Amino acid sequence: MKSYCYIDGQIKKLNQAMLPVTDLSILRGFGVFDFLRIYNQKPFRLADHFDRLINSAKLMNLDVPVSLDDLDKIIKNLLVKNKLTEASIKIVLTGGESDDGISLKSQTSHFFILMDDLCDMPSSVFKKGAKLITYNHQRVIPGAKNSNYIPAVLMQTKKKKAGAVEILYTDNDLVLECATSNFFLVKAGVLITPKNNVLKGITRKVVLEIAKKNKIKIEERDVLVSEIKTADEIFITATNKFICPIVMIDKNKIGDGKVGPISVKLLNLYKDYIAEVCK
Template identity: 50%
Template sequence: MLKKYIWINGKIEPADKPVVLINDIGFLRGYGIFDFMRTYNGKIFRYPEHYKRFVNSAKLLDLKVAVKEKDLEQIIYKLIKKNGLQDASVRLLMTGGPAINGILFNPATPTFAILIEDIYDLPAKLFKTGAKLMTFDYQRLIPEAKNLNYIWAVKLQEEKKKRGAIEILYTSNGEILECSTSNFFLVKKGKLITTKAGILHGITRQAVIELTKKLKLEVIERPIKVSELKTTDEVFITATNKNILPIVKIDSLKIGSGVPGPITKTLLTKFEELIKRY
C-alpha cells in the first residue's frame, strides 16, 4: 500500500493529491524508469547497487538522475521517517517529464518521484512448501532498463491468480529469461545456473550469486533452455520483495521432487541470516 507522503521534484506532497500533469510523457507514452528497494532494520538493502542500477536505467532511456547518490539516500530516509516508518519499500520513479508535441521530451525537466510503500512479505508457508510459476512467451523491451512498460505483467495478474501461480516466467525463442519482477535460478547436479542476458540484473540476484560463491558452490550465468526444466533438480526465484523463493512447479511440470531442494534451503537460510544482521 502506498503510504501517506511522497517526494516529487524536490517537494514532499500528500500521496492522495494529484501531482502529475496529463501530458507527462510517462503518462502519455509510458516513457520512464523505476527502481524498487526495501529496508532491513531501518537500512536500505544494497542502496549503492540500487542507485547505480537506477542511473543505468535512466541512461538507457536518455534520462539523467540529477540528484547525487548520498543526497538521494538522505531524502529517502527523511521520507520514510515522515511516513512514520522504520522499515518500508521504496520506489524511485523517473519519466521524461512534460511531453512536447505528444512525443518529444526535454531531458532537463524530468519528473522524479519517490514513493514509500508497505513491505509486501509473502506468506511464510510459501518458503516451506515452494510456489508455482506460469510461463508466458514475452521478452521485456530494453530489458536491462527497469522501464515502466509492465502492460503484460499487469494484464496477466488475473490469469496468474486463477492458475495459482506466484509469478509469471517470461520465455522467448525456447529460452528462459526472467519473471515479471524476479530473476530465475535453477540447480542441476549441485551447480547453480541463472540467465545472463536479455534480463534485468536483480540486486537480490547479485547478492545470491555472491552468497553462493562464499559457500563454494559453482554459479554459471548462461542462456537456459525451457527444455532443461525437465531434468532440473531445483528452481528458485529472487526479488527484493521475495528474497529467495523456492519453486516446485512450472505450469504443469513438477520440479525435482516437488518440494524445495537442499541447496535452495541452504541459500535461503544463509540469506535470512544475512538480512537479519544487515
C-alpha cells in the first residue's frame, strides 16, 4: 500500500489514518467498497465504479459522502501525493459508528481511499489458461460490493493448493460468479453470462459492450452447472484479472483444454479499449 491515503476529507499518512473501534465495519463486517484502476492518471470507468458504489451503499442503507466530481479530484490529489501515474485504488465506506454495536446511526460512516501499484496476473495465465475450483455459496446481497468476503478468505488455502486462480460460486444447479470475478461461457459462438444474484462487474459491463459492438451474440441469463461440461470456452473477468481464460474447473477440462479464440479476441479488444480511453 502506498504511503498516503484519503480519509474523511483529508489526505493522511497511511499510519495516521484511524477508525473508531465502534464502527460496524469492525464490529460486524458491515460496509461497502469499490476497486478500480488508474492508467496514465485516468481512472478507468470512474463513473461506473461511482454508480456501483452508490448502489452498493443504497442496498446497505448507507450514504456516500462525496460526489463523482469530488471523487475525481480526491483521486487526482492522491496520485500526486503518492507520485503515481498508474495505480489501483480501493474506496471504502464503513458501516459507521454504532451506539449499541449493531444498529446503524446515520451520518457516522467513514470514507477512505487506499492507493497501491497495479497488480497484474502472470502473462502465462493468459496464454495457457487457468483453473477454477467450485464452492456452493451465494454472496449476501449479491448486487452490493459489501465487505463480507468470509468464504473467499477461508477458501484461499484450498485454492492455492489446487493451483487455481479463483473460486467459482455455484448455487446448487446454477453457476453464479467467482469470489472476486464474473463468469462467462462461450457455446457455439454465443457469449453467455449469469444475470441474477451476482455483482455486476465493471469489466463484465465493458466486455458485454465490446462483444455487442463486434456482433458477438450475448445471453445474460441463468447458467446451469451442467453447461460447464459442454462449453467451448470459459473465462472470468475482473478489474485486476482482465479477461482470464479458464481451461479447467475442478477435474473438468474445458473445451479442448486450450485458450479459445473468442477469449483471445475479447482480451485484445479489451486491452485496446483501455489504451484508447486512457491515452
